[in-house]
Each structure stands twice: as C-alpha cells, then as structure tokens.
Amino acid sequence: MIDGWLAVYLRETIILRRRLTRLIPAWSVSPLLYLVAFGFAVGRNSVVHGHTYLEFLLPGLLAMTSMTQAFAIASEINVARFYHHIFEEFQAAPISNTGYVLGEVLAAITRALLAGTVIIVLGLFFGVFMNFNIAFLLGYLLNAFIFASLAVALAMLVKSHADQTLLTSFIITPMGFLGGTFFPLESLPSWVQKVLAIAPLTHAARTIRAASFGESASSTDFAILAVLGCVTFVFAVSCVNKARD
Amino acid sequence: MRTPTRIRTLVGVQCVHPNLPPTCKIKTDNLLGYYNNGIILESTKPMIEIRDLSKQYGKVQALGGVSLDVEKGELFAYLGPNGAGKTTTIRILTGLTRHDGGAAKLNGMDIAKEPREAKKQFGLVPQQLNLDADLTVRENLFIHGLLYNMPRSEINRRIDELLEYMDLTDRGGSLAKTLSGGLKRRVVIARAMVHSPAILFLDEPTVGLDPNIRRRIWALIKKIQADGATIFLTTHYIEEAEFLARRVAFIDEGKIVTIDSPANLTSRLGGWAVDRLEDDRLTTEFFEAREKAVAYTLDQADGCTIRRVNLEDAFIAMTGKKI
Numbered sequence: 342m343i344d345g346w347l348a349v350y351l352r353e354t355i356i357l358r359r360r361l362t363r364l365i366p367a368w369s370v371s372p373l374l375y376l377v378a379f380g381f382a383v384g385r386n387s388v389v390h391g392h393t394y395l396e397f398l399l400p401g402l403l404a405m406t407s408m409t410q411a412f413a414i415a416s417e418i419n420v421a422r423f424y425h426h427i428f429e430e431f432q433a434a435p436i437s438n439t440g441y442v443l444g445e446v447l448a449a450i451t452r453a454l455l456a457g458t459v460i461i462v463l464g465l466f467f468g469v470f471m472n473f474n475i476a477f478l479l480g481y482l483l484n485a486f487i488f489a490s491l492a493v494a495l496a497m498l499v500k501s502h503a504d505q506t507l508l509t510s511f512i513i514t515p516m517g518f519l520g521g522t523f524f525p526l527e528s529l530p531s532w533v534q535k536v537l538a539i540a541p542l543t544h545a546a547r548t549i550r551a552a553s554f555g556e557s558a559s560s561t562d563f564a565i566l567a568v569l570g571c572v573t574f575v576f577a578v579s580c581v582n583k584a585r586d
Numbered sequence: 587m588r589t590p591t592r593i594r595t596l597v598g599v600q601c602v603h604p605n606l607p608p609t610c611k612i613k614t615d616n617l618l619g620y621y622n623n624g625i626i627l628e629s630t631k632p633m634i635e636i637r638d639l640s641k642q643y644g645k646v647q648a649l650g651g652v653s654l655d656v657e658k659g660e661l662f663a664y665l666g667p668n669g670a671g672k673t674t675t676i677r678i679l680t681g682l683t684r685h686d687g688g689a690a691k692l693n694g695m696d697i698a699k700e701p702r703e704a705k706k707q708f709g710l711v712p713q714q715l716n717l718d719a720d721l722t723v724r725e726n727l728f729i730h731g732l733l734y735n736m737p738r739s740e741i742n743r744r745i746d747e748l749l750e751y752m753d754l755t756d757r758g759g760s761l762a763k764t765l766s767g768g769l770k771r772r773v774v775i776a777r778a779m780v781h782s783p784a785i786l787f788l789d790e791p792t793v794g795l796d797p798n799i800r801r802r803i804w805a806l807i808k809k810i811q812a813d814g815a816t817i818f819l820t821t822h823y824i825e826e827a828e829f830l831a832r833r834v835a836f837i838d839e840g841k842i843v844t845i846d847s848p849a850n851l852t853s854r855l856g857g858w859a860v861d862r863l864e865d866d867r868l869t870t871e872f873f874e875a876r877e878k879a880v881a882y883t884l885d886q887a888d889g890c891t892i893r894r895v896n897l898e899d900a901f902i903a904m905t906g907k908k909i
Contacts, residue, residue, distance in 0.1 A: 344702075348732035356720045426716040430777075433680045434733035435705040585684055 345436025349444025350451075353417065357452055368410070368456040369463060372402050376467055379523060389525055392554060399464045399471065400553040401522035403457050404484060404546040408520075410456040411485040412513055414449035415492035419502045428584070438581040442493050442574065449489030450482060457481060471553035480548030480558060483566040487541045488513075490573035497580035521546035541569050631694055633658045633707075633785055633816040634679070639688035641674055641840075648674040650840040651688065656818055658784075661811045663831035664820040665897065667909050671840040672820035673713065676789045679818075680710045693784045706734065708785040709778030713793060715770040719763035723754060723773050726762055727780050734781035741780065748776040752806070768799035775806065779815075786810065788819045792826060804829055822909050824898045834897065838905045851900040859899055863889040870899065 357364070375398065384394030422428035431441055464471065471477075499505050519533075520542030526534050537543045544562040551558040632655035641649040649671045656662040664672050677683035679690055681701055690697045695704035717726050724745055731741030749755045752772045757765065765773065771791065778786060788807065792800040800823075807830055811817050821827055827834050828848045836843035836851075844851065856872040858879040872895060873879040883890040901909050 344735055345733050348729050351732065352718060352721070352729045355725055356718070359720050425719065426712065426714040427718055429682055429710075429712055429716060430730070431733070432682050433705060433708075433710045434730075435702040435735075436733055437702075585682060 342437055343440040343443050345431070345434060345440035346444040346447070348434075348436070349431065349441055350447045353414070353445065353448030354451055356417075357448070357455075361455075364455075365459055368406075368459045372406065372460045372463055375402055375523075376463065380467065390554075395464075395467055395469050396471075396554075397525075397550070398523065399460070399467075399469045400550040401546050403460055403481065403553075404520070404542055404549045405517045405522045406456050406460055407453045407481050407485040407545065408488045408542050409513060409517065410453040411449040411487075411489040412492045412509070413452065414445055414489055415496040415505055415508075416502075418445065418493065418496035419499065419505050422496070422584070423502055432585065438578045441581055442490070442577045445493045446486060446489040446574070446577070449492060450485045453481075453485035453489070472555040474552055476558045476563075477549055477552035479563065480545050480552060480566070483563070483570055484541060484545030484549075486570045487566065487573050490570065490577045494573065494577040494580040497577070497584040516540050516542045521550075541566060631658075632656060632691075633660075633693050634662075634818060635691040636675070636679070637689050639675065639678060639690055640686050641671075641678060641683065642686050647840050649678070649685070652837070652840070652842055653688075654835055654842060654845060656785075656816060658816055659811070659814055660833065661807070661817040661819065661831050663827035663834045664818065664837060665822065665824075665827045665834050665901065665909065666837035667822060667907060670837045672822075672837060673789055674840075675837075676710075676787050676818070676820060680708060680787060681705055706781070707783060708787055709781065709783040711771075711774050711778045711786065711788045711791055713790045715767065715774055717762040717765075717770055717773055717777070720761065722759050722761055723749070723765070724758045726773060727777050730777045731780045736781060744780050744782070748779055752776045768795055768802065771795060771799075771803060772806065775803075775810075779810070783815070785816045785818065788817060790820055790822070792821075792823065800826075824896050824909060828897055836901055836904060838901075838907065843901075843904050848897055851897060852895045855895045855899055855903055857895060859893055859895045860886075861891045861893065862886060872899070 376395065380395040380398050384398065387394040389397040418428070461471070495508050496505065499508065519537055520540050521537075522542070526537060526543065529537070544565050548558040548562045548566070634654075634656035636652055636654050639649055639652045640647070652671070652675060654662075664675065666672050674683065678685045679692065679697060681697065681704070685698075692704045693707040695707055697704045718729070721729070727745045727748065728741055731738075731744065736744070745758070749758050752775065754769070754772060754776065757769065757773075762770065762773065775786075775788075775791070791807065792803050795803065804826065807817065807819070811830075819827075819830060831848060833845060834848055834851060835845040856874045858873045858876050860871045860873065860879050860882055862869050862871070871879075871882060873882065876892070879892050883892060898909050901907070
C-alpha cells in the first residue's frame with residue numbers, strides 16, 4: 342500500500358543533503374530580518390501576553406517556517422515534473438500513490454525540521470530560550486504535515502511552474518502574515534478572527550507558542566490540525582492520478 | 587485441448603517428466619506448450635499485445651485503434667514522423683498517459699486491470715534524459731531499484747553488473763549533471779535495466795546524439811537484445827530502424843500503416859533508387875536491379891544519385907509523407 346515511499350524519500354533527502362550548505366544561509370535570512378526588524382527595532386519594548394515581543398515572535402516564526410518549508414516541496418516536485426521529467430520515473434514504477442505522497446511529505450517534514458532548527462539556534466543568539474516538549478514538536482510536525490500534503494496535491498494539479506508561484510502568493514504569503522505569526526489575533530476584528538480560524542497556521546502558531554511558553558496547548562487546536570492533516574493527505578493521494586495526461 | 591494460436595517452433599523433445607500423459611498442455615510464465623506423443627508444440631505468448639488502442643487529445647486523435655503484437659526477444663521498431671503517435675503509444679503502455687479505448691498486455695499483464703504488475707514487466711528509456719542531476723550515477727540506479735522494491739544487496743550487485751555492462755564502472759560516483767549526452771543516455775538505459783525487466787521501451791533513444799555516439803548506443807541495444815530482452819523502439823531515424831529491427835511498424839496520424847520486416851518493406855519498391863533533381867524538385871525512381879538504375883541515369887541529365895531503397899522510400903510510398 343505504501344510501496345515506493347522509501348525511494349521517494351531517499352531521493353529527496355540526498356538532494357537536500359547535497360544542497361544543505363546553500364540552504365542553511367537561505368533559511369536564516371528571512372527569520373533574521375524579522376527578528377532584527379520586528380523583534381529588535383519595532384517591538385523591543387513591547388510586551389505581549391506577559392512575554393517580550395521576541396519571545397512572542399519566535400514561536401510564530403517557527404510555525405511559519407514549518408509551513409513555508411514544507412510547502413516548498415511543491416517547487417521541487419514541479420521542477421522534477423516539468424523541467425527534468427523525473428516524475429515520469431515515479432509514474433512508470435510499480436509504486437502506490439500513497440507511497441509516493443508519503444515519501445514526498447516525509448521529505449518535506451525533514452526539510453521543515455532542519456529549517457526550524459536553524460531558527461531555534463538564531464533565537465538563542467537573540468537570547469530567546471523556549472520550552473521544548475512533545476506538544477511543541479507535535480504542533481510543528483502536524484503543521485508541516487498539512488502543508489506538505491497540500492503542496493503535493495497542488496503540485497499534481499498545476500499545469501506549469503508559474504501556476505505554482507501564484508498559489509504561493511495567494512495562499513501561503515497571506516496565511517504567513519495573518520496566521521498569528523507576528524501579532525496576537527485578538528487585536529483583529531472578530532469576523533477576521535473567525536475567517537482565520539479556518540487557517541491551519543493559526544492553530545499551529547497557537548499550539549507552538551503555548552508550548553514554548555510552558556503553557557498547556559489546546560486539545561481543540563491539535564484535533565483541528567489532525568483532521569486537516571488527514572484531509573489534505575487523502576486529497577494529495579487522490580490528486581496523483583490527475584497528473585497523468 | 588485448445589489449438590495454439592501461434593506455433594513458432596516444433597521441437598522434438600525427449601519427455602523429461604516420466605508421468606507426462608501422451609497429450610497435455612504445458613504452461614510456464616512465457617510459454618504455452620502442447621505435448622503430443624513425444625513432440626512439444628511450443629507456442630509463445632506475445633510479450634506486448636496491443637488491441638485497438640486509442641487516445642484523443644481534445645479534437646486531435648493521437649491514436650486511432652492501434653493493434654500489434656511483439657514477440658519475446660524481438661526488437662520491434664515503431665517508425666513514423668513527429669506527432670504520428672509513437673510516444674503516445676509508449677506513454678500509454680508505461681502508465682504515463684491514460685488511454686480512451688482498447689487494451690494492452692505486457693508479458694500477459696493487462697495495463698488497465700493490473701497496472702502495478704504490468705509496470706514490473708518493463709524498463710523505460712524516455713526521450714528526455716531524465717536523470718536526477720544532483721544524484722550520482724550509482725544513486726540514480728539505486729533509487730530505481732528501491733522503486734521496484736528490490737533488496738539493497740541485490741540492487742548493489744545489479745548496479746555493479748550494469749556499470750560494467752555499460753562500460754561505466756569508473757563513472758559510478760560522478761554526479762549525473764557532469765556527464766556528456768552519450769554517457770547520460772547509457773545511464774538512463776542502465777537505470778531501466780536495474781530490475782531486470784522482460785521488456786525495454788526505448789523512446790527515440792539516440793535523438794540529439796552525434797553519429798559516433800549513436801552507433802555506440804545501437805551496438806549496446808543489439809547486445810541487450812542478444813541477451814534476451816524484448817525491445818520496443820520508437821524512432822524517426824530510418825537507418826536506426828533498418829539497422830536494429832527485425833520488424834518495423836509504420837505509424838502515421840495515429841494509425842498503423844503496415845508491419846513487416848525492413849527487407850520486405852523495401853523490396854516492395856525494388857532494390858535500387860535513383861534520386862533526380864529537376865527544377866529544384868527531387869524525384870525518385872525505383873528499379874529491381876542496379877544495372878537498370880545505372881542505365882536510367884545515363885539517359886538523364888546531371889544531378890542523379892543511385893542508392894539502395896530505404897525505409898523512408900517505403901514510408902513515402904505508403905503515406906505520401908516524409909518521416
């Protein structure tokens with residue numbers, strides 16, 4: 342049922358390992374700018390929910406990174422599909438759709454974990470020490486799982502790499518800014534809060550932030566993330582056949 | 587007992603099994619045999635069976651009811667101009683494209699009903715050199731073996747064997763992006779053979795390669811076929827089909843025009859051709875004997891060339907089009 346996942350995962354992770362020296366600086370740039378601009382310059386004297394703004398910001402940046410880096414697998418799949426035609430090697434092999442999606446999703450999660458580690462290390466340089474526990478890890482992994490599955494699904498549906506860029510602009514960027522990364526959602530109008538409650542990042546940011554503050558995370562947030570994870574994964578599996586002519 | 591539909595060989599074989607009755611059916615994976623009083627009537631199933639395969643892209647009929655069989659161990663060429671339906675046929679057979687109608691079996695496995703079993707029967711060498719540029723040659727081959735669920739030790743053994751077979755032993759650790767076009771093509775062929783498939787699909791295997799490298803690839807394909815593989819090759823190079831194939835199918839506008847051996851296809855036009863350039867227009871006349879062709883050229887003004895009849899002549903004669 343999951344035949345082929347290891348081959349797909351191994352392929353992606355070998356490539357990831359080979360590019361790691363270039364990726365680590367790339368993963369550092371945006372968080373570093375956010376930490377300097379928002380954390381140091383704008384929010385230096387701000388206190389949010391009883392914590393410094395940097396302590397508030399870092400878990401949000403982690404949630405956003407788990408989303409963007411897991412979703413980045415879509416670009417890798419597109420390049421493999423439209424430019425290098427490597428996807429045909431998978432299509433012609435006797436592997437299951439579930440195995441293919443699982444391999445790609447696990448590779449995306451691996452990438453998200455490595456990028457998250459870079460941010461945690463950056464946070465230490467800024468003097469931010471977070472609590473790490475199972476809830477923290479679970480929130481991070483579930484969020485990466487959802488966006489990796491969504492990335493695979495959309496990568497199967499788009500007809501060109503340009504379409505993929507549009508999806509990033511319309512889905513990922515707005516969610517990154519409005520999903521509780523940079524400011525508490527309570528400051529937004531209630532109808533906006535209701536709309537943002539649909540976004541997985543809102544729940545992920547809330548669980549990761551609560552865990553990093555040493556508070557107990559909401560089981561409702563975990564349940565929503567788990568359900569969204571199942572739905573997006575099944576959706577991704579069902580989309581693989583659509584990539585055929 | 588059903589009569590074999592296709593009797594290829596009639597072999598007088600001493601009965602190995604002492605309890606075999608006077609007449610019985612013998613069945614193995616690739617052989618339907620009928621034993622009859624000390625004689626085995628051997629009948630092979632085709633490795634590739636295509637029946638009435640069709641595919642439509644919008645209003646364009648890419649394939650319009652293609653039917654053909656390819657026997658075990660045969661090197662079969664599928665020849666036609668660009669857009670004739672060659673790649674569409676291979677894409678359907680290999681599961682990359684859905685077909686609209688008809689059926690196909692690979693080594694007895696139906697591509698629609700048992701797609702994963704059917705996929706285990708072939709190796710695909712696509713037109714594009716679709717190696718993972720950031721992986722080494724060994725890694726490209728290893729990932730392929732894992733996709734076919736092979737044990738790691740078996741994959742490594744097979745990679746060593748194939749690198750030697752393809753004369754690539756010293757390139758195993760090279761990144762694919764550092765290889766030349768000819769080397770990449772050899773690696774793509776090696777990759778397709780990692781899981782020891784019964785059938786090899788080669789889609790325009792020498793397109794874009796210079797003549798020297800093309801001939802090396804031809805020699806390699808001949809060697810693979812001699813070692814027992816069934817090869818289905820698409821090409822629009824006349825000389826490639828003539829040099830390699832035992833049988834050739836002409837395909838045009840999604841339909842099979844004819845299937846025959848290169849020798850039979852060309853002999854229909856006679857053995858010799860004279861190309862004549864007149865008012866910027868090239869005309870060709872065909873002759874049974876070279877002497878007649880020479881005599882014809884003597885009657886003409888300058889600008890005549892005598893040559894052997896080739897498959898392109900046969901294709902033009904049947905379709906009115908150039909390949």
